[in-house]
Amino acid sequence: MSKELIHLNSISKSFDGQMVLDELNLTIHENEFVTLLGPSGCGKTTTLRILGGFATPDTGSVIFDGQDITKLPPNLRPLNTVFQKYALFTHMNIAENIAFGLKIKKKSREYIADKIRYALKLVNLEGYENRMPDSLSGGQQQRIAIARAIVNEPRVLLLDEPLGALDLKLRQEMQYELIRMKNELGITFVYVTHDQEEALTMSDTIVVMNQGYIQQIGSPESIYNEPENAFVADFIGDSNIISATMIEDKLVSILGARFACVDTGFGHNKPVDVVIRPEDVELVSPAEGTLQGVVSHLIFKGVHYEMEVNAGGFEWLVHSTALHPVGENVGIRVDPYNIQIMNKPESEDEEAVAIDI
Amino acid sequence: MRNALKKFYIALIFLFLYAPIATLMVLSFNASKTRAKWGGFTFKWYAQLARNDDILRALGNTLLIALFSSVIATVIGTIACIAMNHMKKRTRTIMMGVTNIPMLNADIVTGISLMLLFISFGFRFGFGTILLSHITFNIPYVILSVMPRMKQLKPSIYEAALDLGASPVTAFFKVVFPDLMPGILSGFLMAFTMSLDDFIITHFTKGAGVDTLSTKIYTEVRKGIKPEMYALSTIIFAAVLVLLLLVNAAPEKKDKNRHPV
Known part of the structure; x- marks a missing residue:
């Protein structure tokens, strides 16, 4: 430097x-x-x-x-x-x-x-x-x-x-x-x-x-x-911020499903926030997915489709160039290195606030 | 038909508004001494006026007082605007209200209170007291015309000048002052006009032996109206009219430069 x-x-x-x-x-x-x-x-x-x-x-x-x-x-x-x-x-x-x-x-x-x-x-x-x-x-x-x-x-x-x-x-x-x-x-x-x-x-x-x-x-x-907290993740770009539990090193439970990740050192059964960027969510057939859900919204954005998938009680924001029509049953898969684990905010100050532009 | 009626109505309004002044102007060129008949066109009353030392002295006083009082009021008023601009909104609104009151106040009240003030502080009545009172009633007019400009001013202009190395004083005179100029100019002209045609306040604050044009005319008219006075009144009217046209034209011209479409 x-x-x-x-x-x-x-x-x-x-x-x-x-x-x-x-x-x-x-x-x-x-x-x-x-x-x-x-x-x-x-x-x-x-x-x-x-x-x-x-x-x-x-x-x-x-x-x-x-x-x-x-x-x-x-x-x-x-x-x-x-x-x-x-x-x-x-x-x-x-x-x-x-x-x-x-x-x-x-x-x-x-x-x-x-x-x-x-x-x-x-x-x-x-x-x-x-x-x-x-x-x-x-x-x-x-x-x-x-x-x-x-x-x-x-x-x-x-x-x-x-x-x-x-x-x-x-x-x-x-x-x-x-x-x-x-x-x-x-x-x-x-x-x-x-x-x-x-x-x-x-x-x-x-x-x-x-x-x-x-x-x-x-x-x-x-x-x-690698946003350090939910505020940063939310402020920089679209993202899915989900409450989750870190079961052990490199394994996190998101909405009841177990996802492999690459983060270590958070402890056992520790509540965390996970950030998954919409372009990192892969939609596959229900059998192949870690989590199963239904497409609830679809918007054409030019470069990609923006979809919302209701899975595990959470509206997942998904960007994909492949079209999945509303109502289709899909599976959700995320590569381990695309899952960003963050500590829960310690003070209220760190929590995301409404962004007024 | 409707249009013709509209034009007639406007003509009527202007007739009522300006008939007295027009009569005065016409009479000032009337060669006959009586008001009853037209004795031919003449400039002789104007010529006599020019030879009347009392009148000329009064004219001199009027112009000096108008000039000094409007210059001083412009300086004070502009400084006041700078201060008010930095106040909190609430304080500023109160201050604006306070400065507006003297304008709405009846002249006779202002005149008498200034007279009482001067007496109680032992001032000697004369040129100085007239000047002081004119400055007093002129300040609100300056504030009234500078303040809107002040509010339009972007604070970043001043900060930008500081940022580029200008000291606060240089920054004010190089970038803030030019932006305020149209407001300051029209405030000055308004103050000048107000001072020029004031009678009541001057009447109460002048001493014996000092006269402005308006108080001089008043004294002369009490002795009997001479046609010279018509000539003098016509001149004053024309002067004020020209000044008012200037006041209205000054900021407009500047605004046109500002927003070329």
Whole structure:
């Protein structure tokens, strides 16, 4: 792992007696694309604002490259922010917007002109120097906001749901562009979003947050494939989360049927949660299945069929390219390595909450 | 038929509204000294007006007071808006209500209470007391026109400027102030107009020997109406009309720039 750049040291913050962040610890490395992911109100934006200097933590400290910057005002921090709603200066043209930070730093005219050209090229908007922000589309405005931030050569770029206001197609394009920019610039990105797909696509590291706590930190693959608790499993993608009993190492009883799995060390006859992704549920003939059930719903989703199968008193969500009509008797089979075992949540905080987007 | 009726009705409304002023304007160009008959077109009353030192001094006072009071009220009002914008919603609503009251208050009440205040604090009546009272009644008008702009302002604009390295003061003048400008400008013009045509409050807070145009006209008219006064009133009306047109035109123009379709 590369050099440690930012360390959030047991940060707590509350607004009007409402705890937003509780003893949060987080380390961000140089040249990392870190995504803070969680439902609204989970504290991800507050964390970003504390990094940017727009909010002061009640307790704890922000260490940047070995220095405590907790009390440093935003204008003196070596970070730049791309705001949720662009926040372009509407009375200035694009070139003036991009030059804003450089003019304050009293850079030479040639330097600024050079930087504007370079930044516009980077965001694929060459020739837009004299346009006014209002004459640009949402996606273009967001790119200008990014250009305006990066010309200051920040060590870290903070992005607060920058793609939230864009339509799906544009959002996907921008995701690829952000990854490209990050690789070209070689700077650290801290990205806030509630969109799990965005997080999975772009991040090196995902920090899943809920109710002021970090639920899990890991690579997109580990977050998706090995969620540590029911909240993470539920928040990242569709999944079947089922109460089960761990009979012994590598054997779990789900809804009364015994499934082989690969997890060990949970003890004997211990209540656990299991997560099985819908694409990992195999539908076979009833005789071949570990569990038998009936297809109750069927929706065509394009790439696959989405089915609900009533088996063992649980509605299993199943994604499959093979069609099984409603009413068909099927068997359910799951490969051992596709069964993810999780401890039951210890506190209520870890339980899944309604996701409001 | 219906349309013709509608037009007739509107014409009637405007006739009643503007007939008195039109009469005044016509008479100000009447060569005959009596109001009863038309003695030909003339500018002589305007010319006499221009030679009347008392009137000119009053005009000077009026313009100075209008300018100073509206500038000072604009500064105070804008600062007040910044403060109110950072208040909690409840406090802000209460503050807005409090600032609105002086506007709804009868001028005579405002005038008398200001007079009493000045007396009890031992102020010497004169130019200064008129200026102070004009600032007082102008502030609410400034707040009324700046506040809506303030609310439209995205807080992220200010934060973005800070983020790009601007100090709080630079951030305010470079990005917040330009966005507030249309509101500040129309607030200033409104305050200027209000100050220009105030009579009642000025009447109660002016000292002997200091006059604005409106109090001067009042004194002159009591001595008997001279055609010069028609000319003066016409000029005031025209000036206020122009200012009001400016007030209405200023923010609209800016808005058009903002939202090109």
